[in-house]
Each structure stands twice: as C-alpha cells, then as structure tokens.
Amino acid sequence: MKVMRIAILHYSKPPVIGGVERVIGEQAAALRALGHEVEVLTRHEWHPANWDAVIVHNVFTMPFDLVWTKKLIELTRTHPEIRWINWVHDVRWSAQIPNAIHVAVSEHRRLDYKKVTQEPIHVIPNGCDASAVLGLTERVRDLKLEHAGLVLLQPTRFVRRKNIEFGLRLLAELPDALYLITAAPDPHQKDGAKYFRELKQQAKELGVTKRVRFLGEKGVLTDDDVRSLYHMADLLFFPSTQEGYGLPLIEAALHGVPVFCSQIPAHREVAVGATFFRLTASPKNLARKIKAHPAVQARQLQRQMMVRLAWSRIVPEMLEPLLSGRDAP
Structure with a gap:
C-alpha cells in the first residue's frame, strides 16, 4: 500500500509508563517499519495537518478530557477525507459517537461498545513486542x-x-x-x-x-x-x-x-x-x-x-486494510 501520514493520539505517550502508552509506542514503530510517516501526539502536541489517517486511542470513549474529545468528534464530521480510527481499549463515556472506523481490542470490548452504537466494530488485538x-x-x-x-x-x-x-x-x-x-x-x-x-x-x-x-x-x-x-x-x-x-x-x-x-x-x-x-x-x-x-x-x-500477537503480523494483516480502505478483518 502507499505510504501514509498517520497520527496516533492518546492522553499520554512513552516514556510515560502504562499499558496503552506501550501499545501506541509499539504500534507506531510497526507502522514506521512498513514505511509510513507516523507521529504519536497528546492533546497539547496535536495539530490538524494533512493526515491520511488518525488513530485515536481511548480519547473518544473516556472522560479524561471532554473538551478535546468533543473537538475531535467534530473533526471526524468535518474532515471525512481522513481515515479516523476509534481504537477502543475502555468504554466509560459514550454520549457522542465519532464518525470513525471502530476497533475494539477484544471480543468482550466489542460487545461492550456494541451497546452504544449499531455501527460495525472490528476486533484487532493489541500486539506485544515479546522480544x-x-x-x-x-x-x-x-x-x-x-x-x-x-x-x-x-x-x-x-x-x-x-x-x-x-x-x-x-x-x-x-x-x-x-x-x-x-x-x-x-x-x-x-x-x-x-x-x-x-x-x-x-x-x-x-x-x-x-x-x-x-x-x-x-x-x-x-x-x-x-x-x-x-x-x-x-x-x-x-x-x-x-x-x-x-x-x-x-x-x-x-x-x-x-x-x-x-x-x-x-x-x-x-x-x-x-x-x-x-x-x-x-x-x-x-x-x-x-x-x-x-x-x-x-x-x-x-x-x-x-x-499471533506480533505487531509485524497485526499491522499488515489487520490494521493496514482499515487504513487503506481495503477489506477489513
């Protein structure tokens, strides 16, 4: 697939220690290994730019910064040319649903999020750099x-x-x-x-x-x-x-x-x-x-x-099809 400009968003990022922080760091590295241009950004670093895709980890579904959440949800509606990915680790806020492709990290979380939206929800597990x-x-x-x-x-x-x-x-x-x-x-x-x-x-x-x-x-x-x-x-x-x-x-x-x-x-x-x-x-x-x-x-x-959980398998087989608009898992 063509090289894409991708932003990965979360409340914090490495070297901050945390499960999601580790996931986004490894996900970014795997995407870069395939040739994509990737930036990992928090709220204060986020800048609207000529992104091909934006992967949003938990910000659409958690209440930690509702001002940023609502602003991003509005952007999903005003910038449909961007492939917005709603990567759902946890669900504690669902008053508004973004105009995005929804990804749950497990079947359990997919069923949980299905209670608040009728849109398709894909399951892509969080990878792990076991080495x-x-x-x-x-x-x-x-x-x-x-x-x-x-x-x-x-x-x-x-x-x-x-x-x-x-x-x-x-x-x-x-x-x-x-x-x-x-x-x-x-x-x-x-x-x-x-x-x-x-x-x-x-x-x-x-x-x-x-x-x-x-x-x-x-x-x-x-x-x-x-x-x-x-x-x-x-x-x-x-x-x-x-x-x-x-x-x-x-x-x-x-x-x-x-x-x-x-x-x-x-x-x-x-x-x-x-x-x-x-x-x-x-x-x-x-x-x-x-x-x-x-x-x-x-x-x-x-x-x-x-x-099974190697990012080198998950990204090309499961994530890239969503980013490019090809058949998704």
Whole structure:
C-alpha cells in the first residue's frame, strides 16, 4: 500500500509508563517499519495537518478530557477525507459517537461498545513486542525461534561424553523441531574439532542438517545470548554419558524450562523435577514423550502467542486494510 501520514493520539505517550502508552509506542514503530510517516501526539502536541489517517486511542470513549474529545468528534464530521480510527481499549463515556472506523481490542470490548452504537466494530488485538518483553538479544531474535515447531536446547562443549549424537538421532524423530547447540569448535582441542566434524557428517546422513544449529560457529555466545535461548527453548535436552554436576540443569529450572536428561548419578542428584531417560532409550519413544509433555506444550503455546500477537503480523494483516480502505478483518 502507499505510504501514509498517520497520527496516533492518546492522553499520554512513552516514556510515560502504562499499558496503552506501550501499545501506541509499539504500534507506531510497526507502522514506521512498513514505511509510513507516523507521529504519536497528546492533546497539547496535536495539530490538524494533512493526515491520511488518525488513530485515536481511548480519547473518544473516556472522560479524561471532554473538551478535546468533543473537538475531535467534530473533526471526524468535518474532515471525512481522513481515515479516523476509534481504537477502543475502555468504554466509560459514550454520549457522542465519532464518525470513525471502530476497533475494539477484544471480543468482550466489542460487545461492550456494541451497546452504544449499531455501527460495525472490528476486533484487532493489541500486539506485544515479546522480544522486548523477554529482553532477547539481537542474535537470538534473528533466529526467529518463535516460528519453530519445537525448540530443543543443549548448552554444551564439543566433548564426546556430552553425547550430542543422541540428540541428532532424536531430532530425526521430531520433523518440526530445531536443535540448538551452543558450542563452538575448539581449534586447540583436536578431538573436539574431530567430534564436531563427525557430528556434522552424522547430521547430513540423518537428513537433519537444516534443523540443527551449531550456534558457536558464528562466534562465541554471550551470557545474554544464552539467557535469551533459555527464554525461547521448549526444553533442555542433556543426554550426557558422564557428568560431575550439570549446571545447565539448574539454569533451565531457574528459567522454567522443562528438562529431559539422562539418568546418570549426577543428574539424579541435581535435576529435581526433570524427566529422566536411559542412555539406551529409543529416540522414537523419547520423541513421543517429549511431544506429549504438558510443560513442553505450554512452552510451545507461549511461542505461538508471540507470532499471533506480533505487531509485524497485526499491522499488515489487520490494521493496514482499515487504513487503506481495503477489506477489513
């Protein structure tokens, strides 16, 4: 669609802290990312200009500044060439209905506002920049893990006792999964480098090369990167044949990540609440248990919510059609 000049109006704006303030800041950023010219304005900054569209958040439906509310309602009638969007978060004032396209943030709010107008009311949810909420690093954002079917994480080095090859065989039984391995090949550790080459060959033979990510290949991960990976992982997979402790098991638990680990003595001692498996376990049977695990399913739903409520999806699919006059949701 063509580039539009858009004003977004509310009583206050970022950096003022508040739910609507966060929404308008993220909505403006998403519109700018699509090339639109956007200004976020409060009453004292508002200026009638050559706007293509004006998105009004709550000012038409709340009683905090009725002088401004009534002035804007009058403008909706005298300037029909502007696409006025009445974005309804709350309804506490409805004495006058603007000549605007009405948007409710939920079906509940649509039914509420329907009591005061017979005009069509569209439902567009408030989006959420989940990457910002979770504090994801740019490197982890770029992996776009929210679109993966299942995310397995193994923070490890390239040491044979880490048993990464078991994870590759498991991955072959999980066709929609990604397997994230944090290690980088160590040029000073000959067997580690050899092990890495063997793993890449095995991944090729199993047909999972595109779904296993040796993240250290592109540089050492920072602590913030690893923390971000824990936020996005559906489970920690730790199939070691021998450990003295197993720190990632503790880190995963602190991040609320379900743990699947081999039932060696150190893991039994450290990994409270984990799902244990034998080193001789069938990858096919283990894959079935992982997919059926309620905590893993809950983590998947969280990532699906990231996609559903991403402004990068909501704006082009739901808001831009209203702004341009095309078919609306």
